[in-house]
């Protein structure tokens with residue numbers, strides 16, 4: 001089976017990283033939150049998760065050249081002001097790896113942790129293999145105690161060939177607009193390999209099931225997902241598309257991170273709309289894992305002009321106006337509705 005050992009390594013890496021994140025979220029201290037140069041938040045768990053995934057992938061796949069494109073870098077941790085944070089991250093990483101119970105594990109130093117984080121500096125591209133990692137997607141959700149995801153994908157010759165989404169706070173049962181907060185058991189791991197479908201299991205590894213996107217052909221019955229943060233996606237535009245053009249009746253389901261792709265892949269809702277505000281450039285780690293999870297479950301992810309998402313151009317994902325995801329049946333209707341709304345918006349400016 002192609003990519004079998006890569007998938008096993010990716011599931012192990014993302015599950016362990018999820019354990020680290022859960023530990024930090026439980027005991028979240030203000031001092032564990034920092035601001036990056038673009039003013040977005042970063043926590044010891046973002047860095048720790050990146051270090052764990054990088055370390056585990058390198059250890060589990062020793063015979064392969066290792067290239068990782070990941071969100072965080074160690075710049076701030078190398079400054080004098082970052083030393084305490086670095087120590088705390090190193091402790092967390094060591095506790096998490098020791099808790100895995102693997103034999104022959106030797107304690108990592110702060111330098112090992114810096115190096116593991118900086119493995120993520122690869123630029124990706126259209127040749128060879130590159131792992132793509134968002135160590136915590138939805139850091140704002142993580143800080144609110146809401147949804148977040150550890151999102152890990154493998155690119156081969158510019159195409160996503162496998163993806164794993166660990167969603168520690170996502171209920172095991174549907175979170176569609178009619179059934180919100182129905183179940184109280186949380187922690188889902190979605191995974192997909194190209195051509196082999198999408199599966200969901202509990203984060204602790206039990207009860208694996210194959211998942212499929214919603215089969216609805218009627219947009220009035222569909223519910224849609226969008227970003228929790230209005231600063232990340234235009235809620236006005238999505239409501240004009242969904243409610244006005246498509247006749248969607250249910251209110252939007254707003255959750256953070258690629259947990260949206262996971263929820264969509266098991267049919268919790270039927271549509272995901274994402275329209276970043278002007279000037280924002282999407283990154284591949286915010287979509288690669290989610291994209292294969294939803295497409296292997298029978299969905300389609302495109303930019304707002306109907307182009308497939310192209311992960312082969314480096315760390316940015318250049319898209320026209322936004323990203324839309326739905327099932328095969330609804331995509332033509334959705335594309336038409338998006339075009340009409342974008343045209344109306346342009347002519348009113």
Ligand SMILES: Nc1ncnc2c1ncn2[C@@H]1O[C@H](COP(=O)(O)OS(=O)(=O)O)[C@@H](OP(=O)(O)O)[C@H]1O
Nearest residue numbers: 136137138139227228229231232255256257276280
């Ligand atoms: N201004 C702006 N516009 C669009 N997108 C942005 C913006 N700023 C950040 N981001 C990215 O959004 C990632 C969070 O995912 P979502 O937007 O799906 O979730 S949510 O807005 O928090 O609900 C978030 O990922 P993380 O940084 O990994 O949390 C960002 O990469």
Ligand SMILES: [Mg+2]
Nearest residue numbers: 134137138286
């Ligand atoms: Mg992200």
Ligand SMILES: [Mg+2]
Nearest residue numbers: 071134136137
């Ligand atoms: Mg992130």
Ligand SMILES: [Mg+2]
Nearest residue numbers: 040041071139
């Ligand atoms: Mg971030």
